[in-house]
Amino acid sequence: MKGTEAFQELLPLLGDEPVVHANGYICRESFALKDREANFYMIGSMGLASSIGLGVALCKPDRKVIVLDGDGNVLMALGTLAMIAAEAPKNLVHVVIDNEVYESTGSQRTLSNSVSLEQIAKSSGYREAVRVDKKEDIKPAFEKMMNSEGPGFLLIKVEPCFDPKTGRVTHTPEEITERFMKSLRPAAGGN
Amino acid sequence: MVEESNVSSLTSQTFIDRLIRENFKFFTGVPCSLLSGLISYLEEIEEVRYIPSVREDSAVGLCAGAYLSGALPVLLMQNSGLGYCLNAFTSLNLIYRIPVLVIMSWRGQGGKDAPEHIIMGDINQKLLETAGMDYSVLKSENCDQVLETAMRKINEEKLPYTLLIEKGLFDERH
Numbered sequence: 494m495k496g497t498e499a500f501q502e503l504l505p506l507l508g509d510e511p512v513v514h515a516n517g518y519i520c521r522e523s524f525a526l527k528d529r530e531a532n533f534y535m536i537g538s539m540g541l542a543s544s545i546g547l548g549v550a551l552c553k554p555d556r557k558v559i560v561l562d563g564d565g566n567v568l569m570a571l572g573t574l575a576m577i578a579a580e581a582p583k584n585l586v587h588v589v590i591d592n593e594v595y596e597s598t599g600s601q602r603t604l605s606n607s608v609s610l611e612q613i614a615k616s617s618g619y620r621e622a623v624r625v626d627k628k629e630d631i632k633p634a635f636e637k638m639m640n641s642e643g644p645g646f647l648l649i650k651v652e653p654c655f656d657p658k659t660g661r662v663t664h665t666p667e668e669i670t671e672r673f674m675k676s677l678r679p680a681a682g683g684n
Numbered sequence: 685m686v687e688e689s690n691v692s693s694l695t696s697q698t699f700i701d702r703l704i705r706e707n708f709k710f711f712t713g714v715p716c717s718l719l720s721g722l723i724s725y726l727e728e729i730e731e732v733r734y735i736p737s738v739r740e741d742s743a744v745g746l747c748a749g750a751y752l753s754g755a756l757p758v759l760l761m762q763n764s765g766l767g768y769c770l771n772a773f774t775s776l777n778l779i780y781r782i783p784v785l786v787i788m789s790w791r792g793q794g795g796k797d798a799p800e801h802i803i804m805g806d807i808n809q810k811l812l813e814t815a816g817m818d819y820s821v822l823k824s825e826n827c828d829q830v831l832e833t834a835m836r837k838i839n840e841e842k843l844p845y846t847l848l849i850e851k852g853l854f855d856e857r858h
Contacts, residue, residue, distance in 0.1 A: 667780060
């Protein structure tokens, strides 16, 4: 399956959950397909989507929190997998779109072709770590994880398909902060 | 006078209690011996938790997530960690206006420390200034004033503020 197809499967399954996006391809593809107030688009600080998501999950224990990560980002911050496993937030679902390349910089290869990220997550201590290769398996795997105690790790293997003409996130960083925080406040339906 | 009474009363305990009164609820970091008294006290008390981070940049991310969720975060680290998280500060906190109170030990100050600390000890302040990160050197006698400045930076400008901690300011526990 192409990366875009994975997003097309995944995005309609979202409700009002906060979703912290990794930089690069993940931000740009998700923004291009469906912008949401509860999306935190991390446009820089590569590797930190997982730690930002962990911070949100620990401070908002009654909200399901999603990290939408990439293989390059996960590899850059493998230590954060240990932090997530150690803190073990039940409300965190870590989804990784794994295209085995740094796609937005010209598709240079990462290491995830030979290193199994879901096995690293599992042996770190994530409650559940699942790998999905087929488009039709995304929905049941994601829904099961959203209805189970976390932390869960869902690795979706995709083929690179990024169109470099895909725009960048057009909201300013300050706007991203404001609307994401607003979506997390109790009045917006949170805890 | 208030200032005078603080000279003798700034300890790991009184300082952390003070931060909790300022509404800081989320503490994480990577240890330094100069901060060991602070971290030990954080681990002892019930009111707040201290979350061990594996790297300083992961701690920056964790604090950012906490702030976005409505909690005021504190990040404790050695100045050696500044190199690891400079990009996180410049491409996350500073442009998104995500504040954090950074408590940074000043190793290598005055060229007197282990070799690995000497260069960072020398450029520590310059790096913060170059990055546009405001800071103060915390002392017993300026604690109230420095915290007031920090809280203004955090609450009004929504930017990080760093407190540099010299050797000997807080107790060390080994």
